Amino acid sequence: MVLKRNPKEEGRNDGGGSGHETIAVAPSVRVVTPYDTVTSQAAIEAAPDHRTCFKLDWNECTVDPSPRVREAIREWVCSGRGLNWYPRLGSSRLARAVADYTGLDTTQLLVTSGSDAALRLICSTYLDGDDHVVVPVPTYHHFMIFARSRGARLETVCGASAFEPCLEAIEGAMTSQTRLVYLVSPNNPTGVIYPPEWVAQLCRDYPNSLVVLDEAYYEFARMTGIGFVGEVTNLVVTRTFSKAFGLAGLRVGYLAGATPVIEGLGRLYNPKSVNAVAQVGAAAALEDLDYLVSFLAEVEASKDLIRDFFASRDGVELRVTPANFVVLRVEDVASTIDELGQRGVYVRDRSHYPGMEGCLRMSVGTRTQTRRLLRRVDDVFR
Numbered sequence: 001m002v003l004k005r006n007p008k009e010e011g012r013n014d015g016g017g018s019g020h021e022t023i024a025v026a027p028s029v030r031v032v033t034p035y036d037t038v039t040s041q042a043a044i045e046a047a048p049d050h051r052t053c054f055k056l057d058w059n060e061c062t063v064d065p066s067p068r069v070r071e072a073i074r075e076w077v078c079s080g081r082g083l084n085w086y087p088r089l090g091s092s093r094l095a096r097a098v099a100d101y102t103g104l105d106t107t108q109l110l111v112t113s114g115s116d117a118a119l120r121l122i123c124s125t126y127l128d129g130d131d132h133v134v135v136p137v138p139t140y141h142h143f144m145i146f147a148r149s150r151g152a153r154l155e156t157v158c159g160a161s162a163f164e165p166c167l168e169a170i171e172g173a174m175t176s177q178t179r180l181v182y183l184v185s186p187n188n189p190t191g192v193i194y195p196p197e198w199v200a201q202l203c204r205d206y207p208n209s210l211v212v213l214d215e216a217y218y219e220f221a222r223m224t225g226i227g228f229v230g231e232v233t234n235l236v237v238t239r240t241f242s243k244a245f246g247l248a249g250l251r252v253g254y255l256a257g258a259t260p261v262i263e264g265l266g267r268l269y270n271p272k273s274v275n276a277v278a279q280v281g282a283a284a285a286l287e288d289l290d291y292l293v294s295f296l297a298e299v300e301a302s303k304d305l306i307r308d309f310f311a312s313r314d315g316v317e318l319r320v321t322p323a324n325f326v327v328l329r330v331e332d333v334a335s336t337i338d339e340l341g342q343r344g345v346y347v348r349d350r351s352h353y354p355g356m357e358g359c360l361r362m363s364v365g366t367r368t369q370t371r372r373l374l375r376r377v378d379d380v381f382r
């Protein structure tokens with residue numbers, strides 16, 4: 001039995017990687033450009049002192065998840081159970097834990113591989129060519145890739161300020177034919193919040209439109225529309241374990257919606273898509289909410305340290321968001337990011353987003369980390 005490739009055949013019949021697409025992608029995908037994957041990960045891993053770098057560019061949690069996560073995963077792997085088996089279908093045990101956490105019924109929930117997979121599932125199930133989709137911008141870009149790949153017609157709307165919720169502009173763009181509207185609350189990267197009561201009213205006013213409420217940062221803001229999924233039938237809320245729970249590497253999220261929406265999504269939902277280790281880890285994180293609460297308190301306290309620090313720095317306009325990141329508007333964004341990078345501090349350039357000229361986004365961590373960070377960047381911001 002020869003499973004290894006014959007080296008003589010190397011280079012022949014290569015299939016991909018040559019840079020030439022021999023088989024054209026589907027027409028709806030031709031208009032899609034890949035997600036901007038600028039990340040500091042490689043730079044940090046290559047740095048000799050990588051442990052002291054600050055990875056603040058992807059809104060990740062800045063500390064390890066609850067120790068119970070590691071313990072539960074270790075125990076599960078060492079028990080010799082089921083790596084050769086498919087994971088629990090529908091993440092049934094984790095789904096029950098999410099039901100407890102959200103106060104919903106498991107029939108109103110689907111567990112997904114990160115909330116990205118939830119957003120993609122929503123687009124695949126509910127969007128088709130030329131569907132009208134309303135998206136207030138600037139916002140999380142990945143959704144737009146999923147929507148465009150379905151051939152949907154995206155109408156982006158923008159208020160006078162990127163940092164105020166543009167409720168009238170959204171209402172102005174909606175029609176009875178609008179298929180879907182995508183709202184992120186608190187929004188990434190602006191921190192804008194859409195009041196849950198307003199979102200529920202939008203659902204009632206536009207019963208033909210699916211309202212997608214992305215609550216990736218819910219735990220930080222503690223404001224949610226999830227309770228309305230029992231009341232209106234056209235709301236879907238997505239959430240994630242990647243941010244407040246510190247499990248970005250495991251890829252777990254979930255969505256909540258009225259039972260008919262969940263049934264619709266069930267047509268394409270892959271019940272074995274969340275891997276077994278991720279299911280075990282996320283369930284363990286939900287068993288240690290004290291750990292979550294203490295991290296949330298750290299982030300809030302750090303925001304005060306950041307406010308104090310920037311109060312006296314004239315060249316910087318600071319926006320503290322209800323999520324785990326702040327936005328800084330600086331005079332020269334490229335050189336600021338460069339100077340931060342030289343000090344091992346990695347942030348995200350958001351200056352090309354509408355209404356965010358000169359802006360960069362920076363994650364917020366614990367007080368100890370923040371004190372160390374602010375000492376490190378003291379001479380960058382004068």
Ligand SMILES: *Cc1c(COP(=O)(O)O)cnc(C)c1O
Nearest residue numbers: 114115116140188216240242253
């Ligand atoms: C980070 C982020 C996501 C992605 O979350 P995953 O669960 O890691 O896929 C989704 N939406 C928003 C607004 C985000 O900022």
